[in-house]
Amino acid sequence: MTASFALPFLTLPDEVVGFRDWLIGDPEEPLFHISRQLDAWDYARDLQLDTRLDLDLTAAAASLQIPANQLKLAVVVAIGSGTGRFARRMERVCTKVICAPLDAPLGIRFPVDSRNLSGRLLVRLEILLAEDVAPGADLSPRLAGSRLWSDTSNVHLEDGGDTRFPLEVLSFHRAFPGQRQETAPWYLHWRPGSMQADFTGSVRLYVNADHEALTQRVSEGDPVTLQAILGDVMVQMCRGVLEDDEAREAISDCEEGSVGSQVAGWLEMSFPGMKPDEIRGLMTATPGAFHAALHASADMGASE
Structure with a gap:
C-alpha cells in the first residue's frame, strides 16, 4: 500500500484487500510479475495487465467500522504514461463496484495499447468508498470517493524515451x-x-x-x-x-x-x-x- 499522507479516517489494511501484485506481458502470452523495468519494449509492442484481489468485504466493513449492509467499495485502476519522472496523463481503465461478499477472487485484466505508451507505465490501483454512508463511528469514512487503499507500480519502458528528470x-x-x-x-x-x-x-x-x-x-x-x-x-x-x-x-x-x-x-x-x-x-x-x-x-x- 502506498500512503503519501495520513488520512483523517480509517482505511483498509493490506490483508483485507488481498492484492496479489500485477502481472504484465504480451497479449496471449504467459505473463510475469511486474518490476521496475520492462526490457526490450518498443512502440509496436502492446501489453497486457492482470491481477486478482482477495477482497474480504466483511473484514473491510469491520476495519472501517461501517455496517456491512451499507458498504459499497469501488475498485479503480488508472494508467499513465509519458516521458519524464511523472506520467504526462492518467486514464481510468477499470472501475468495479463491490457491494456483496465475493465468492472468488476479483479478477482485473485489461490490454494496454502501445500507441498510448511513452517512456514509462504508471499503474495506480485504488479502493474508494463508492457511496456516501450514514454517520457512524467518529473515524469511519463517510463521503463517496474517500480513498481507502492504494498501490502504485511505476515501470520504466526500456527504449521508450528519456525517462530521467534533468x-x-x-x-x-x-x-x-x-x-x-x-x-x-x-x-x-x-x-x-x-x-x-x-x-x-x-x-x-x-x-x-x-x-x-x-x-x-x-x-x-x-x-x-x-x-x-x-x-x-x-x-x-x-x-x-x-x-x-x-x-x-x-x-x-x-x-x-x-x-x-x-x-x-x-x-x-x-x-x-x-x-x-x-x-x-x-x-x-x-x-x-x-x-x-x-x-x-x-x-x-x-x-x-
Whole structure:
C-alpha cells in the first residue's frame, strides 16, 4: 500500500484487500510479475495487465467500522504514461463496484495499447468508498470517493524515451558560494518563459552534495525523499505557469516534451477535469490543499 499522507479516517489494511501484485506481458502470452523495468519494449509492442484481489468485504466493513449492509467499495485502476519522472496523463481503465461478499477472487485484466505508451507505465490501483454512508463511528469514512487503499507500480519502458528528470548532484558550496541557495538541500534552475521550450533542455534540478544524508537517499531512490523534492518542483513550476495569464492559456497547445506540456500533465494528474483557471482559483483560495495535491501526485510508489 502506498500512503503519501495520513488520512483523517480509517482505511483498509493490506490483508483485507488481498492484492496479489500485477502481472504484465504480451497479449496471449504467459505473463510475469511486474518490476521496475520492462526490457526490450518498443512502440509496436502492446501489453497486457492482470491481477486478482482477495477482497474480504466483511473484514473491510469491520476495519472501517461501517455496517456491512451499507458498504459499497469501488475498485479503480488508472494508467499513465509519458516521458519524464511523472506520467504526462492518467486514464481510468477499470472501475468495479463491490457491494456483496465475493465468492472468488476479483479478477482485473485489461490490454494496454502501445500507441498510448511513452517512456514509462504508471499503474495506480485504488479502493474508494463508492457511496456516501450514514454517520457512524467518529473515524469511519463517510463521503463517496474517500480513498481507502492504494498501490502504485511505476515501470520504466526500456527504449521508450528519456525517462530521467534533468537532475545533477553537486556541491553548492563550490557551485554557488555566497549565494542564497548555498545551503539549500536542492535548487530548481528554471526561468519562466516560453511554454514551448524543451523541458529537458531548459529545466535542471540540482541536489546539494554537501548534504550527504540527502544525497545518499536520492542515490538509493528513497521514495519519500524523491516525492518531497519532485513535489516541490511541481509546485514551483505549476505556480509559475498559473500566475502568468499568457502561459496559463498556452499550455493546452504545447507539444509533447515541452515545458508547457509537462506542466499541463502535472495539473491534469493532480486536478483531473479542472481547467487551468479553476486550478488557479483553488491555488489562491486554499494554497495548502493545492500544494498537498501536487505533492500527493509526486508519489511514484516505493522502490524495490
